[in-house]
Structures are given as C-alpha cells and as structure tokens.
Amino acid sequence: MVLCTASGSESIASDAIAAGVTDYIAVSDPIDERIDDILRRLARSVRTSRRTNTQRERARQFDAFFHDTQTATWALDSDGSLQRVNRTAREMIEPDAESVVGESFWTLPWWTRSDETQATVRRITEQAIAGEFSHTTITAAFEDGTSRTLEVSVRPVRDEAETIVSIIVEGVDVTERVSLERELRESEELHRITLNNMTDTVLITDDDGEFTYVCPNVHFIFGYTADEINESGNIDRLLGPDLFDRDDLAEEGVLKNIECTATDKAGREHTLLVNVREVSIQGGTLLYSCRDVTKRKRREEALAGLHKTTRELQYAETTDEVAQLVVDDAATVLDLDASAIYLFETDENTLEPVAASTGMERLNGPLPTLRTADDSIVGHCFVEDDTRFYDDVHDSKHLDNPATDIRSGAYIPLGEHGVFIAAAETIGQFDDVLRELTDLLAATTEATLDRVERQSRLRKQDRELQQRNQQLSRLNETNEIIREIDQALVRAGTREEIDHAVCNLLTTEDRFTFAWIGATDPIDETVEPRAWSGAEQGYLDSTSFPTGTAAMDPAARTATTKEVHVVSNVADRLREASWRKEALTREYLSVLSVPLAYDEFTYGVLTVYADSPNAFTETSQAVFTELGETIASATSAVERKNALLSTSTTRLEFEVRDPAFVFTRLSQQAECTLTYQGGVQQTTGGVYVFVTVAGTPVDTVVTTAREMVSIESVHRISETDEKAVLQLQLTQPFFAVELADHGAVLRNSTADGETATLVIDVPRSDDVRPVTQLITESFADVELRSKETLDHASSRNFQTEYLEQLTDRQLEVLQTAYYSGFFESPRESTGEEIAAVLGISPPAFYRHARTVQRKLFSTLFDDIGISTAISAD
DSSP: OEEEESSOOHHHHHHHHHTTOSEEEEOOSOGGGGHHHHHHHHHHHHHHHHHHHHHHHHHHHHHHHHTOTTEEEEEEETTSBEEEEOHHHHTTOSSOGGGGTTSBGGGSTTTTTOHHHHHHHHHHHHHHHTTOOEEEEEEEEOTTSOEEEEEEEEEEEEOTTOOEEEEEEEEEEOHHHHHHHHHHHHHHHHHHHHHHHOSSEEEEEOTTOBEEEEOGGGHHHHOOOHHHHHHHOBTHHHHOSOOSOHHHHHHHSEEEEEEEEEEOTTSOEEEEEEEEEEEEETTEEEEEEEEEOHHHHHHHHHHHHHHHHHHHHTTOOSHHHHHHHHHHHHHHHHOOSEEEEEEEETTTTEEEEEEEOHHHHHHHOSOOOEETTSOSHHHHHHHHTOOEEESOGGGOTTOSOTTOOOOEEEEEEOTTSEEEEEEESSTTOOOHHHHHHHHHHHHHHHHHHHHHHHHHHHHHHHHHHHHHHHHHHHHHHHHHHHHHHHHHHHHOOSHHHHHHHHHHHHHGGGSSSEEEEEEEETTTTEEEEEEEEEOOTTHHHHOOOBSSOTTOOHHHHHHHHOSOEEESOTTTTGGGOHHHHHHHHTTOOEEEEEEEEETTEEEEEEEEEESSTTOSOHHHHHHHHHHHHHHHHHHHHHHHHHHHHOSEEEEEEEEEOOTTSHHHHHHHHHTOEEEEEEEEEEETTEEEEEEEEESSOHHHHHHHHHHOTTEEEEEEEEEOSSEEEEEEEESSOOHHHHHHHTTOEEEEEEEOSSOEEEEEEEETTSOSHHHHHHHHHHOSSEEEEEEEEEEOHHHHHHHHHHHHHSOHHHHHHHHHHHHTTTTSSSOSSOHHHHHHHHTSOHHHHHHHHHHHHHHHHHHHHHHHHHHHHHHHO
16 A cells, blocks of 8 residues: 655654555656656555465465464474474374474474384485485384374475465375275275185176176186177077076076086086075176086086995995996996096905906907016005096106006005095096095995905805804714724724724714725725625725826725725716716715824725715714724734733744844844843833843953943843843833734844844734734834644733732833842842842842732632632532
8 A cells, every 4th residue: 555645744644554554655747757757666566465465475484374273283494404383293292392402303303213204204304405306205103102004295485586485284184094095905805815815716797697897707607708708799699599598687686506517618518506696786687606526516416426336335245346336336426437446456466457347458459367566557556555637647757558548547545455546538538526435335335345245254264164163073974983882992992893883873863974994905006805894895996006107095094004095076086087987977076085004004994875965064074084093002002911811823024134222233243142031111201121141251342332322321130250131221122012012922032233133922812913013114124934723721811910919110020130130049039139120128128029929829819729629610
C-alpha cells in the first residue's frame, strides 16, 4: 500500500506506516513531474506486499506441516546441523531433542544404532547440502528394542537468490505398510507356488465355456501349457460336452465329484473327478476344479482283481498251483503281460521256474533253472532277501541274460519259497502305485505259499501218524508173534522143533503168507530148506537158491552176506530174476530174509513172504533181526544142552600149521613142547588155561610167555625136573570158549613149535560142519586128521550132574589143585603154594577143597544108591 498526500508530515508518515502503508509519497505540483516516480514506487510496494503474503502463507503452511502428527520432521541448517524437530520425531527417542540441536543430523540418536542406517542418512544429508533432493527407506532401531521402517525424503530450501538456507527432512513411519506388503508378497508367492504345484487343476470359464482363467499347473493332468489351453478356446474340448446339467448347477450352486475321462496331450486317458460351482470372477461365471484319480481308480480296480485272486488262492493246495494261478492273474492285477515265479528246491539247492506267462517267454525266452550260487538277479534277490525294482534291468550288474527284451522289472523274494517276477518291455514302468500293487500281490503269494506249506506239513504229519499207527499195529502183531515164538523156543528140545515152531507161528492166522528156514550146503553151494509153513504152493520145489550168483533171491543173498535183505516189491524188475516170477504167481509181493546167527555161528536163514508190498518196515526189519539172533541163541542153547545129555560124541582131530595159534607161537619161541588137556576158566578178568610144558627150563618158558602180547600173565602151578604146569591169562579170545558155547569141547591140544593138534568132541546129534567152519576160519592152515564116534553116556551124565553143583570159584580151586599135582602122591604142590597162586589164604583153600570133595562123594554115592535101588526092583 502506498500513501500519496499533498500535505505530508512526519506525523502523517508515522501513522501511515503504523497502519500498514509500505511507502509514503508527498505529492506536490506539478504532479506530472512525479508520475514516473510514483508508478515505480507503487510497483515496488506491490512486489513487497506479494512477497510478504507469500512468506506468510509459507510460514503458515510450514507450521501446519511441521506439526503433522503422522510425519516426523527435522529442520537443518544448510550445513546439515539440527535446528528444529517436531513432536512426532521427538517421540522416537529417549533423550531430549533440545540437547542435540546443533549436532550433525547423521550423528543423532535416531540413526546411530545401525552403521548401515547411519551411513545412509549421512549420504542423503550430504546430497541435500549439495542441493539434491533425496528419497529412501531406512530402518531405525531404538533403545526399547523395537525398530521402525521410515520412508525419508530430504530436500534443500532456497531463498529468492537460490541460496540454500535450510534443509527439511521428513520421515513417514511405513512399518505397518511394509509388513503388509511383505505379507502380501509372501501370500502371493504361496498362492503362486500352490497353484503351480498342486495336483488339482482350476479352470474358470464364462457361460459359453470360453476360458477366463487357467491354473498354471494345468500340465500336470492334461500335458498342455496354460497358453495351449487358452488357445483351445472351449472347455468342452478338454472335458467333453454335457459334463453336467445347468439346471442342477443352478439349483445346487455346486456339483461335486463328477467322474469323466479326459485325454492328455500324449494320448493317455485320465479318470477325473470334477467339481463345478458358480462364481463371478473377472468375467468368469463357472469354476472347474479337476482332480486326477487315474491312479486311485487303477488301484481300486487292481485291488478288486487282487481280492479275486486272493479268494482263488484260498482253494490252492500245491505250490505249483499257487504259482500258476498268480502268474495267470498278474496280467489283470498289475496290467503287465510278463510275470513268472521261481520256487526254491531245497534238496537240489536250485531255483526252479514253475510258472511263467506267455509274455515272459516272448520277452525273455524259456526261463532256465538257476542255482543259488549263480550270478543272476533272481538268485541275488532270493539269497539276500532283497526286493528290487528296475527302471531298466539292463542296468543291473546281476543280469544273466543280456539278450532279454525285458526293460522294467520287479524281483520280489517270497520268503524262503522263491522269487516273484513282474516285467514290461518299456522303461520306467513301475510307478508308486504299480510298486505297491506288486508288493501286495507278492505278499499275498508268500502268505498263500506259507499256508500251503503248513497244510502240506500237517497232511504229511497226519500220513506219518497214520503210518506210525499202522506200524504200531503191525509191531504189536509182530511182538505178539515174537512172544509166542519165545515161549515156543523155551519149550523146544531140538533144532527141528525150533525151526518148525518158528515157521508155524509166523504163518498162523494169516500173519504172513509163507515162511521157511534153510541152511547153506557147502558142497552144492545152495540154501537147502530145513523147515517151512504156510502157503508154500510148490515154491521150494520150483525154485533153487544158489549162492554167489548175480540174481540171488533174498534167502541166498542173506546166506552169502550174513545180512538182512528185503525186497519191498517183488514186481519190480520182474524180468531180472526167475525167482520173482515164481514168487509173484503165488502172490508173494514182499520178502524179508534174516540170518540166524549168534556169537559168530550161523544156524541158517529165515525167509518170510507177505501178500502186500512194503510189508516189512524198518521197525519190523529190526524186530526180525533180533528174532533171528534169538532163534540162533535158542538153537545154540539146545545144542549145548543136548551135548551135555548126549550118550555119544564125535571126536575130531585137526592138525594146524598156523603160527598165529598162541600155543604154537609159545612153543616155537620157547623151544618147548606144550600140552593142553582141558581146563579153561572164563572170568571177568579174562580167559585162563592150564598148560604143561616140557623140553625147556620153565624159567625160559615163563620169560617168553610174559613177552608175548597175546598173554596177559603167567603163574607157575607146579614144577618138576621134567615138566611144569603153568596158568596162562590170555588177552585174545580163546576159540575153546566159543566151542564150549555151542556144545563142543576142546579136549586136548599139543604144540611142538611147528604144528599143533586139536582134539575136539562134538555132540553126536550136532552137525560137525559149524565146528569145522569155526576151526578153518580161526586158523590159516588146517587139516582134519581123524573123525570117530565115542560112547560115554554114564560118565557124561555123572560129569554134568557133578559140575552143575560147583560154583565158578570152586571149579577154579579144583582145577588149580588138580593141575598142580595136589592130589598126587607124594603131592607135587602143597595147599599153601596153591593158595598163594590163587591169591587166597590156606584155610580158604582147604575149605574149598573139602567142599568140592564132599559134593563129589555126594554125587557118586547118591547115584550108586539110586542105581542099586533100581536093580533091586
């Protein structure tokens, strides 16, 4: 405002300026001369007024801005030092803001807790000092442990001369916004990843089926990219027309689990479950959610097939039947043409291909039998119990057939039963579903094989139990026969009675069809029948039994080998031996022959025939073997008894030229003549014999005898200038004891160093061939010199009766006294000397001697009394 007055004064000018006048002009005449000055001053006044108004407005605006509660503001000098700070900024720090006025802005407490933040603040402040506007986002940390994200702008303030007069720093707290933006980005990323990787595919179309949105993961199901789906134009081309009824959708709002079939880009069919709902999203009205259930559908169908297979396997009874059934159903359950099963053969240690599909034979050829030690996939998986799935079997180091057309393969051990194989001619056929189904089928197969094996084992146990029951029944019958035979053997008085009793009891009540006993004829070398019973039907007349031939019948074979021989089925190898035909025509279907042997003596052969195959089990064979020994023992006992009761004997004299004979060897080494005249004792300590030696000093004979291994000990019984009696304890069995067990007695033996004579008495009723056989088997060079018959009925009966009354100790004392010359006159040995030899006291010797004498006289005079009584009558 400019005041122009014609009457100007200092008072008027002072009042005008106080009223707000910016200039005072005193106007005087002529005014025209002052017009330019007035206009100039008026223009200046206008400019000053405008500047004042602008500054006032700016100050008002700055105050309003400076006191903004949402923005932290700092006012800096042109050198960057703090001049002023608003309340919002003050509240960010603990110290009083007034205490830091004048400090460089980047050194203030707002920024010093982070070197990075402090460096950033310094950089943007220095840029403002240089006249540049800066904008950035920083994170400030505070004493309470919190931090804030600030969006900071720094701008220089210039005056009318464009000189920087101050710097304004504004900071807006964007912590919450940044956090929300970060969460939003993370959420968007999560949704992006989810949409790209989830198996369900989401599609949105308009009412005409045109796509408005295609989920990025659409290729998971359909194989097409999102762009290719959009280019296809319409959803009907993807899911097919008439997928759902629009009226149903309008009524329900959403239709769920609509099953349909879609073909992917590669031409594979997929089973889908589709949910459809009405929406309103970016021009889209229908949302399709597609789930691929192809694997699940396939798994359900396969499980249904597996369930059917499991039901069928319940009725399988053999491992081969199980294997074939599984291979046949594998094509349905697994949708694979190639399958096979190997089963382990324990006895052969091999894996046998018991079942294989036609597809397996087409791709691999005939499957070979494998040994577990072979380097093959099947053998490795079985031995190591290692399930293997191969994308390509040609990658396996255990492949044993490089020419195979099999590519994908599954090899699964079936426990200890074998290996299941499923295969295809394409690579990578076994996905997770197919692996699971293959494992299930293999597990079902293994469980079925376990069941079949258990049932087979139980059936076998039942059969064995039945067989054992039958065997026990037969054994009971056999034992009953044995008891009856034992009773008959006790009653029998002769060998003939024993033979006939045995044959009769074996064939009575249809126990066995036929039985006979025979003995070997050494001249004809055949087995001659001795007794028989049963349905003989002329068999013994029509059949000969030669020994030593290739086609010997059981009786001849047993007579030759002295061993049990069994023919379980006579019909086997019928043309190989004539006796089989003769036996078969008489319905002799199985044969058992056992030797009648006891203590190295053979008394013949017992042969039994049955009318059924396999009639003689191992148990019955053992029983008959024992029966043969029992019969031989009874025969031996009868012969000994008859020998004692016999009124006559057969005396055999042999000449032996064998240095193995202990008497010959002793006489040869001692250069003496040795005579044995009976007197053998068999005790638990060994066998004792009494011998007389002459022709050599007795000391020489004793020394020689003690050096011989076959003589355990030597005792001098009596001694004269011409001869001596010795008691020898032998370490080896003495054949005289064996002769005595069968009724024969070694009466005398004389050895002169080169030859030895043996005089043996055999009961007249006995066959002398066993004795001859024993002598010829015992010595190498034997010659029968003489054979004569002796009759001594009364002496034999008296001797038997007397010896039966003596104990073994009494007999030993009697023999020692007799051979010591105790009963000679004069006595050659005293009682004390004999007692010392026997190892007893003299009173004990005399007590035994008196007892023996009393029994001798009692027997003698009682016998005479009986004879006299009989004569008187």
